[in-house]
Amino acid sequence: ERESRLRDAQGLAEILTEMAGRIAKDRCAGAPLRLVGIRTRGVTIAERLALLLAPLVGQEVPVGAVDITLYRDDLGQGERWPVLRGTEIGFDVEGAEIVLVDDVLFTGRTVRAAINAVCDLGRPACVRLAVLVDRGHREIPIQPDVAGLTVTTDRSERVRVRARPIDPVDEIVRIAF
Numbered sequence: 022e023r024e025s026r027l028r029d030a031q032g033l034a035e036i037l038t039e040m041a042g043r044i045a046k047d048r049c050a051g052a053p054l055r056l057v058g059i060r061t062r063g064v065t066i067a068e069r070l071a072l073l074l075a076p077l078v079g080q081e082v083p084v085g086a087v088d089i090t091l092y093r094d095d096l097g098q099g100e101r102w103p104v105l106r107g108t109e110i111g112f113d114v115e116g117a118e119i120v121l122v123d124d125v126l127f128t129g130r131t132v133r134a135a136i137n138a139v140c141d142l143g144r145p146a147c148v149r150l151a152v153l154v155d156r157g158h159r160e161i162p163i164q165p166d167v168a169g170l171t172v173t174t175d176r177s178e179r180v181r182v183r184a185r186p187i188d189p190v191d192e193i194v195r196i197a198f
């Protein structure tokens with residue numbers, strides 16, 4: 022197992038600032054901005070972005086959450102697919118600009134489930150995707166509107182994201198097995 026640190030706390034802070042700037046710049050006209058994080062660390066990243074976005078858009082930016090987990094079918098070939106376990110969205114999505122936020126984008130199947138979960142609640146003015154790290158290997162045609170860091174990875178590699186306050190430190194680490 023080989024680890025290489027891609028960003029430290031300072032580097033992660035810079036990425037979040039840049040992402041917030043890009044989200045604030047490319048707004049969906051006339052629609053209130055709301056973030057929906059994908060549990061677990063997508064919510065942490067969304068909350069950090071919301072604090073940076075508030076002064077840029079001149080108002081509080083509410084954050085909701087969707088919980089999507091990979092479910093393993095005991096009867097199948099050990100294949101896993103994303104299943105919606107719950108939503109905590111305490112605002113109306115109807116007519117809003119919804120920015121989905123996750124820590125790492127991989128095959129895109131989790132994001133697809135998150136889009137379905139949000140759109141089941143109403144019709145947003147627009148839905149965008151912001152991810153801290155895009156590690157490639159998409160299986161469906163889903164691309165981020167805002168990606169903090171694009172990393173070329175092997176399928177077998179992992180990217181470890183740690184972010185305060187859920188973790189004791191801020192860092193992005195690439196792990197090769």
Ligand code: 5GP
Pocket residue numbers: 059103123124125126127128129130131132156178179180181182
């Ligand atoms: P998907 O394949 O659906 O894009 O990703 C599945 C889930 O696993 C998503 O929640 C995604 O954030 C997470 N994930 C995929 N690859 C990695 C990775 O290398 N590191 C981390 N931290 N999460 C990952």
Ligand code: MG
Pocket residue numbers: 059060061062063123124125
């Ligand atoms: Mg994730």
